Amino acid sequence: MKFSDIIGYDSLKKQLIQSVVSDQIAHAQLFLGPEGGPNLAMALAFTSFINCKNRTDYDSCGECDACIKNSKLVHPDVHFAFPVSSTKNIPAKDAISVKFLSEWRNFVIQDPYSNASGWNNYFGGENKQLNISRQESREIIRNLSLKPFEGHYKIMIIWLPEYMHPAAANALLKIIEEPPPNTIFILVSNDETKLLSTILSRTQIIQIRPFSDEEIKELLVNQHFIDEDKAGQIAHLVDGNINEALRLAREVEDDSHRMFREWMRLCYIGDLIKLTNWTDQFNAMSKVAQQTLFQYGLSMMREALIAKNNEMNLSRLMGEELEFIKKFSQILTFEYIEQISKVLTEAFHHIERNANSKILFLSVSLKIFEIFQKIKMLTA
Ligand SMILES: [Zn+2]
Numbered sequence: 502m503k504f505s506d507i508i509g510y511d512s513l514k515k516q517l518i519q520s521v522v523s524d525q526i527a528h529a530q531l532f533l534g535p536e537g538g539p540n541l542a543m544a545l546a547f548t549s550f551i552n553c554k555n556r557t558d559y560d561s562c563g564e565c566d567a568c569i570k571n572s573k574l575v576h577p578d579v580h581f582a583f584p585v586s587s588t589k590n591i592p593a594k595d596a597i598s599v600k601f602l603s604e605w606r607n608f609v610i611q612d613p614y615s616n617a618s619g620w621n622n623y624f625g626g627e628n629k630q631l632n633i634s635r636q637e638s639r640e641i642i643r644n645l646s647l648k649p650f651e652g653h654y655k656i657m658i659i660w661l662p663e664y665m666h667p668a669a670a671n672a673l674l675k676i677i678e679e680p681p682p683n684t685i686f687i688l689v690s691n692d693e694t695k696l697l698s699t700i701l702s703r704t705q706i707i708q709i710r711p712f713s714d715e716e717i718k719e720l721l722v723n724q725h726f727i728d729e730d731k732a733g734q735i736a737h738l739v740d741g742n743i744n745e746a747l748r749l750a751r752e753v754e755d756d757s758h759r760m761f762r763e764w765m766r767l768c769y770i771g772d773l774i775k776l777t778n779w780t781d782q783f784n785a786m787s788k789v790a791q792q793t794l795f796q797y798g799l800s801m802m803r804e805a806l807i808a809k810n811n812e813m814n815l816s817r818l819m820g821e822e823l824e825f826i827k828k829f830s831q832i833l834t835f836e837y838i839e840q841i842s843k844v845l846t847e848a849f850h851h852i853e854r855n856a857n858s859k860i861l862f863l864s865v866s867l868k869i870f871e872i873f874q875k876i877k878m879l880t881a
Contacts, residue, residue, distance in 0.1 A: 502545035502572065502613060504560045508723075509716045510539065513709065517547050518559065526551070526654075527705035529677045529686040534709030536691045537742025542613040543709060544658055544687045545571070548579055551685070552652045567652065574606040577650040580657045581605065582641055584617065584631035584664035588624065597637045614743045616691075617661055631664050638669035642676055645684050655684045662688045663695035670697045677703045711741025721746060728796070730853075734789040753790045757797035762825055764794075768869040769832075776866045783862040791858060795849040795865075802842040805830040809838070832880070837872055844868045 504514045520526050532540045546561070549571040553561035561568050570576040585601050587593040598605070604624045608615065615623075617631055641657060649655045662670070677686055677700065688704060690696060712720070714736040720743055721732035727750055739745040767776050783791065804822075807815050808830035818826055833841075848865045852858065 502542055502549055503563050503568075504546045504550065507539050507542050507546060508719050509713065510543070510709075513543070513707070514546075514559075517543075517707075518550060521547075521551055526685055528680050528684060529688070529704045531688045531690060531693070531696075531701070531704040531706045532709055533690050533693055533706055535711050535742070536616045537614065537739075537744040537746075538709055538711045539614060540689045540691070540709050541609065541658075541660055543707075544689050545574075545609075545613065547687070548576075548656050548658065551654055551656065552576060552578070572610075574609060576652070578652040578655050580641070580644050580655070581660065582633060582637055582657065583620070583660040584633050585624070586621070586626040586629035586631050588626060594636075596632075597634065597640055599640065616744055617664070619744065631661075633659070633662065633665040633669050635666055635668040635672060638665075638672040641673065645676065645681055649683060653683060655681075656687065657684070658687045658689060660689045662690050662700065663692050665696075667697065670700055674699055674703065712743060713741060717741060717743060717746050721750065725750070731789060731793060731796070734787075734792070738787065738789070749789070753787075753793040754797070756790065757794050758822055760794055761798050761801060764866070765829065765869070768866055769873045771870055771874070773870070776870070777863065779866070780859045780862045784859045788852060792849055792852050795845045795852070798845045799842060799849070801826060801829070802838050802845070805833055805838050806835070809833070809835065832873075832876055834876075837876055840872050841869060844872075 504518075507514075532544050534540045549561040549563075549568055550556055552567040552571055554565040554567050555562040561571075563572070567576060571579065574581070581602070582598045583601075583605060585596045585598060587596050591600055601624055605620075608620060608623045612619065620626075621631060641659075645655060645657060647655075659665075665673075680686060686704070688696075688700075693701060693706075714733075717736035717739060718729075718732045721727040721735060722729055725747065727735070731750070731753075735746050735749050739749065764779070767779070783794075786794075801822075804816055804818055804826045807813065808826055816823065816826075830838075844865055848861060851861050
């Protein structure tokens with residue numbers, strides 16, 4: 502992780518860089534900010550910068566052997582402690598970070614912004630209470646008693662110290678206050694109210710604000726390939742929490758398929774009573790979800806064209822969606838695919854212009870119903 506991998510936060514990056522350059526790195530720091538922000542990512546970028554053998558004024562080089570090791574989270578002088586629980590294969594008494602290290606590395610490399618529940622799902626914690634145990638604190642002290650192998654510093658990153666058992670926290674007080682020479686503690690927390698005041702008072706607090714709406718949008722567009730309009734709308738709803746943004750993006754995608762399929766069925770059989778009832782459901786959906794439904798419909802029309810042209814090798818569909826589009830495209834002609842696409846495109850833009858969503862949904866449903874009526878007359 503380099504500083505440049507994190508969007509924004511220029512002044513914070515400068516502050517961290519300055520502490521390294523001026524050789525004034527606080528020996529115990531608390532990277533503190535709400536969940537869904539770049540707390541851990543920032544700690545990793547800071548660590549890479551500290552260890553880098555060829556750093557620039559602004560960032561680590563990303564290429565020296567220290568950077569390569571840091572990018573894989575395998576630098577011998579960087580240690581991690583994080584909450585774990587027992588699993589099917591690891592009993593509670595043996596549940597300490599080192600037993601989960603390879604899963605942890607993959608998890609963080611895949612998604613450095615994830616959270617405790619994401620981690621719990623990832624390593625198969627079976628929803629047991631996560632914990633940083635007393636035994637873990639002994640392990641931390643043992644690790645730090647060794648001299649650095651390669652770098653000048655030994656760095657101990659404790660992710661989510663709010664999960665520390667009080668006995669573990671108490672056992673660490675002394676070493677956090679007076680660490681061995683060239684040792685840096687970085688505690689990465691989402692909630693200082695759950696930390697012992699004795700721990701808090703021994704650390705220098707680095708406040709990390711949530712992502713801005715603009716930064717969330719950029720992340721969604723650049724790193725998750727979400728369409729710009731949708732990214733903008735999602736960013737607006739999530740208070741700078743990237744995990745929430747991604748959850749929302751996935752949710753509206755899944756719902757869209759189910760809903761579009763049922764909607765088309767109702768339009769086809771001409772169940773106007775049910776369609777009228779559906780307007781309430783549509784009205785209750787967020788603007789993002791409404792637009793996503795129409796956008797999803799448009800992508801299905803593109804898929805129908807592909808199916809009609811017998812070019813299924815170009816299709817990106819699988820499973821249920823593929824089965825649906827194979828059947829759906831059989832009743833459509835090129836002309837009708839174009840007509841439905843036009844209706845959906847117009848509807849998408851009407852949402853943008855804040856049209857009354859009940860009236861809009863009903864009128865779009867009727868237009869599609871009429872198109873299906875024409876198709877039925879042709880094929881009767
Ligand atoms: Zn480097």
